[in-house]
Amino acid sequence: DAGVTQSPTHLIKTRGQHVTLRCSPISGHKSVSWYQQVLGQGPQFIFQYYEKEERGRGNFPDRFSARQFPNYSSELNVNALLLGDSALYLCASSRISSGNTIYFGEGSWLTVV
Amino acid sequence: QQQVKQSPQSLIVQKGGISIINCAYENTAFDYFPWYQQFPGKGPALLIAIRPDVSEKKEGRFTISFNKSAKQFSLHIMDSQPGDSATYFCAPGMDSNYQLIWGAGTKLIIKP
Numbered sequence: 001d002a003g004v005t006q007s008p009t010h011l012i013k014t015r016g017q018h019v020t021l022r023c024s025p026i027s028g029h030k031s032v033s034w035y036q037q038v039l040g041q042g043p044q045f046i047f048q049y050y051e052k053e054e055r056g057r058g059n060f061p062d063r064f065s066a067r068q069f070p071n072y073s074s075e076l077n078v079n080a081l082l083l084g085d086s087a088l089y090l091c092a093s094s095r096i097s098s099g100n101t102i103y104f105g106e107g108s109w110l111t112v113v
Numbered sequence: 114q115q116q117v118k119q120s121p122q123s124l125i126v127q128k129g130g131i132s133i134i135n136c137a138y139e140n141t142a143f144d145y146f147p148w149y150q151q152f153p154g155k156g157p158a159l160l161i162a163i164r165p166d167v168s169e170k171k172e173g174r175f176t177i178s179f180n181k182s183a184k185q186f187s188l189h190i191m192d193s194q195p196g197d198s199a200t201y202f203c204a205p206g207m208d209s210n211y212q213l214i215w216g217a218g219t220k221l222i223i224k225p
Contacts, residue, residue, distance in 0.1 A: 004156075033211070033213070042202065042215050042216075042217060042218050043157070043213075043215065045210070045212040045213065048210075048211040048212070050211075055211045056210040056211030056212055057210070058210070058212060088154070088156075090156050090157070092156075092213075100143075100145055100147065100204055100205070100206055100207050100213055100214075101145060101147065101159070101162070102159075102213060103159060104149075104156035104157045104158065104159075105156050106155055106156045107154075107155065107156045109154070
């Protein structure tokens with residue numbers, strides 16, 4: 001079975017631009033979470049979506065938004081990019097929203113210049 | 114509010130030695146205790162996990178030991194290899210915001 005897939009794997013954007021990151025969960029998983037990981041630090045929670053609804057939101061500005069589609073795939077959107085948004089963006093999926101058995105994708109490396 | 118304490122922060126072990134990483138938690142409602150392994154530039158991978166109805170689980174060179182009364186669980190890596198060099202996270206639960214509760218991570222270096 002395919003794991004969590006993310007795209008793109010690497011991208012470079014300019015300050016002020018917008019970026020969309022995509023995630024396909026493991027088949028049968030209805031929950032998708034997004035995390036930001038800055039080099040040398042642990043992952044920071046951005047959002048969780050379950051059955052297409054936002055269930056949880058971390059301490060990130062409104063420039064960050066996400067959505068989940070009927071096939072349970074998800075997009076993370078970041079507007080007005082700042083240099084500090086440069087990070088590894090991780091998508092994770094799980095069967096239910098409240099379980100901590102979650103599986104991560106390989107991430108999308110975003111560099112903002 | 115620190116719900117999870119992971120130690121040590123970093124660990125250097127000789128090849129062939131035993132690596133031990135510990136995780137202490139506060140919430141007695143947690144019922145699933147995983148360890149994640151993360152290599153640089155990659156996403157965390159679920160390495161091994163345990164339910165509280167058993168005190169130990171072994172998968173190859175990796176063992177989880179669980180002490181329910183002490184609210185602690187640990188990861189033991191036997192015969193540590195350079196390829197085990199990575200950062201390890203415990204993640205024993207979720208909060209009310211559906212956010213995974215992580216330990217701070219342990220950077221493990223295995224010296225050849």
